[in-house]
Amino acid sequence: MNKPIRGAEPATQLAEDQIADFLVAHPDFFERHGAVLARIKLPHQRGSAAISLVERQVLVLRDKHAALEKKLHELIENGRANDAISDRLHRLTRRLLRARDAAGVVAALETSLREEFGASRWVLLATDPSVSILGNLPSSHVRVVPRGSPELKIFETFFESGRPRSGQIRDTQRDYLFGGEGSQVGSTVLIPLGERAGLGLLAIASHDTERYLPTMSTDYLVRIGEIVTEAVSARLA
DSSP states (O other), X not given: OOOOOTTOOOGGGSOHHHHHHHHHHOTTHHXXXXXXXXXXXXXXXXXXXXXXXXXXXXXXXXXXXXXXXXXXXXXXXXXXXXXHHHHHHHHHHHHHHHOOSHHHHHHHHHHHHHHTSOOSEEEEEEOOGGGGGGGGSSOTTEEEOOTTOGGGGGGHHHHHHOOOEEEOOOHHHHHHHHGGGGGGOOEXXXXXXXXXXXXXXXXXXXXXXXXXXXXXXXXXXXXXXXXXXXXXXXXXX
């Protein structure tokens, strides 16, 4: 009687990863062993009935196709959303270019922010002394407060970061910016104006709590800040 070779393992005891590696390395295995392919039955993912390996492959491919279609749909929707944002930025830029003075800049902002960006309220808070003339405008949307003023302490972290913020802001910030109407604000974006918010900030608020979310991309908010900064600086030069 032949003794089993020590250390040898029967085929039925091969590790699953070895079998998988073998099949990957020999893709023609089932072509050479068609009868084996026909005999293999796999449990159905959506029920108890058994299906063939080919049917399982079809299901896998179908699921992959559905996943790819979903991803493609998401990419298309993102592309459309980006195009829409680009159009809004373009219209904002054109309005600001047509503005002849600081009052025209404020009027252009009023139109674009409400019509294009869904603003229920907005405030341009200027902190640079060089734009103090803005304080003479008859507009409730513009406030001039020197950067070192104690009342701006609540924005210290924002000024230090120099990056846009979106979502919920602190109650003290909201009430300072929007006064008695602050309780009606659902979500807000704060946009720095100038390098490290040297010129001030632009606050845009909406009644809708879902309008400006913390997860939203801030790239276009940065662009709005740059466009408004250039427009204000140019009209006050």
